[in-house]
Amino acid sequence: MLMRRLFLGAITVWIVSVIIFAGVEVLPGDACTAFLEREAQGKLLENCRETQGLNRSAAERYFDWASGALRGDLGVSANGQKSISELVGNRLRNSLLLALCALTAGVPMAIFLGVVTGLQRDKPVDLVFSTTAVFAMTIPEFVSATVLILVFSVWLGWLPGIVLTSAGSPVSEFFPEIVLPVIVLGMVMTAHILRMVRSSVIEVMAGDYIQMAILKGVPYWHIVFRHALPNALLPAINVVALTIAWLLGGVVVIEVVFNYPGLGRMMIDAISDRDLPVVQAIALIVATVYVGVNLTADLMTMVLNPRLRTHALRGS
Amino acid sequence: MTKIATTPAENTRLQRSLGVLRDVMARPSGTIGLTLVACHLILAIISPWIVPYDYKAMDSLLMLKGPSGAHWLGTDHLGRDVLTRVLLGGREALLVTGIATPIAVIWGGLLGIFFGLVGGRLDEVFMRVVDAFLSLPWILKMLVLIVTFGTGIEVLIPTLAFFYGIPVIRIARAATHDVVARDFISAARARGHGRITVISRELLPNVLDTLMVEGAMRWSWMLLAFSSLSFLGFGVSPPKPDWGLMIADARGFMSFAPWGVLGPVIALSSLIIGINLTADALAKALGIDRAQKAPV
Numbered sequence: 001m002l003m004r005r006l007f008l009g010a011i012t013v014w015i016v017s018v019i020i021f022a023g024v025e026v027l028p029g030d031a032c033t034a035f036l037e038r039e040a041q042g043k044l045l046e047n048c049r050e051t052q053g054l055n056r057s058a059a060e061r062y063f064d065w066a067s068g069a070l071r072g073d074l075g076v077s078a079n080g081q082k083s084i085s086e087l088v089g090n091r092l093r094n095s096l097l098l099a100l101c102a103l104t105a106g107v108p109m110a111i112f113l114g115v116v117t118g119l120q121r122d123k124p125v126d127l128v129f130s131t132t133a134v135f136a137m138t139i140p141e142f143v144s145a146t147v148l149i150l151v152f153s154v155w156l157g158w159l160p161g162i163v164l165t166s167a168g169s170p171v172s173e174f175f176p177e178i179v180l181p182v183i184v185l186g187m188v189m190t191a192h193i194l195r196m197v198r199s200s201v202i203e204v205m206a207g208d209y210i211q212m213a214i215l216k217g218v219p220y221w222h223i224v225f226r227h228a229l230p231n232a233l234l235p236a237i238n239v240v241a242l243t244i245a246w247l248l249g250g251v252v253v254i255e256v257v258f259n260y261p262g263l264g265r266m267m268i269d270a271i272s273d274r275d276l277p278v279v280q281a282i283a284l285i286v287a288t289v290y291v292g293v294n295l296t297a298d299l300m301t302m303v304l305n306p307r308l309r310t311h312a313l314r315g316s
Numbered sequence: 317m318t319k320i321a322t323t324p325a326e327n328t329r330l331q332r333s334l335g336v337l338r339d340v341m342a343r344p345s346g347t348i349g350l351t352l353v354a355c356h357l358i359l360a361i362i363s364p365w366i367v368p369y370d371y372k373a374m375d376s377l378l379m380l381k382g383p384s385g386a387h388w389l390g391t392d393h394l395g396r397d398v399l400t401r402v403l404l405g406g407r408e409a410l411l412v413t414g415i416a417t418p419i420a421v422i423w424g425g426l427l428g429i430f431f432g433l434v435g436g437r438l439d440e441v442f443m444r445v446v447d448a449f450l451s452l453p454w455i456l457k458m459l460v461l462i463v464t465f466g467t468g469i470e471v472l473i474p475t476l477a478f479f480y481g482i483p484v485i486r487i488a489r490a491a492t493h494d495v496v497a498r499d500f501i502s503a504a505r506a507r508g509h510g511r512i513t514v515i516s517r518e519l520l521p522n523v524l525d526t527l528m529v530e531g532a533m534r535w536s537w538m539l540l541a542f543s544s545l546s547f548l549g550f551g552v553s554p555p556k557p558d559w560g561l562m563i564a565d566a567r568g569f570m571s572f573a574p575w576g577v578l579g580p581v582i583a584l585s586s587l588i589i590g591i592n593l594t595a596d597a598l599a600k601a602l603g604i605d606r607a608q609k610a611p612v
Binding site for chain 1: 445447451453536567593
């Protein structure tokens, strides 16, 4: 079971790498035509392709690229100057910092509110938070970000509305500039997890064993904490994982809005500049993170769920 | 009884649709949602005839003026009427997503049902490819295609329809598995119905419920994607008005001319919330739990 999951994850990453490579291959133009733009013809183009090694067969180049990526070497950017691994390093750290702050603030809050709204189903508390959650998760990030900047930065002047720190600065310098981006990211995340936890709590509380416990006269909070929550919160792990994965897309917009020097903004710049090696590298990193996060969630569910645990141990 | 034009099956199906609609309308979220969506659709259709100004008419004397009798929502940085541009700003988005959503749901749905029924090795391999596609963020997949092929609607519609159909495959496949395991399918088989009959009469109507809710949600996510792309400068090209683009343009002047942002923000938010409330009510009316699905 465990090995199977790891194997499937690795297969997915491999397929992604093929899709990314083939995708860039199929698209008209290559790194050299993009880099040289109008001058892309004759000798200049040939020279460039020679130095970039674009004259070899696609299979050969894929093998080169993939084996390099496995060793942590993602190649060089289209203008041939900088190693991508170096470029990406700080950006990846900054994006992870943003995500981590949003997670530490958002997940406990989401679980708490999800449990409360689930237990208080259709009461005023539930209606207020569930409706707010629908708003938070459906409004585009750039809209909520713009509104928050308008209110907290422009009108109230409490927080900086734009990040001016450069990509390589130490983590401490990102505060307090990072606060608004974290709030926007955390809001969307909280909303998704809240709704999941809520429906999970409602479902569990309607279960036969909970009814049985109530009839037996077990105290309410004992039922909630000992019987209901352990079962209700397990599925939340997977939703947290799905949400994180989905935020990898949303975070791009947030980084652009706040001028945050993360991986997302680097991706937009690379796509605009048609810097294909960088696009490939970022796509591969993001996909690997996605698969990794989902895998971790599966493993955690397996470890925390006694039924799956024994099953997994016997199965493997 | 000779004058009944519809067959009993069609008749009950119509009645059921009306019943579902009534159920949706009976919920507060359904009433508000459907009203919002209907208002937006009507405005999008009639707006070219009711807007007070030309959307691209610039006036250097009227740059960034606040709301007034002549310009209810003020003017933007080029002196264009904001109200006019807000009224027209949803047309492109609604047109693109309105065409792309049904295409995405149909191709994703058909493929999902197919693989749900076939199963086996083929299904296993294909699902890995689907997973691989899903593990790339939407914005990356779409931007690469758009930057290569251009930003017109002839690129945006197929791109959105393609990428947003992929998650539908998973949903339709799961729904198919779910329905196939039910007793009424075995009953239909036991009655001796052929494969085609069982699929078209028993399976499809049941999977269709899930796909309808899925379609409504895809629609709102497509709108989100479309407006985000516009905001980033990869969607509608100026001077055509679009909410995402308008917000991007007006953001720089937000500190002294916030009306330029507020108009499109309210318009875009109300449409997306309207669609989501409707999808929510529809899911409840059809008895489908949608809370567990995160967007992809």
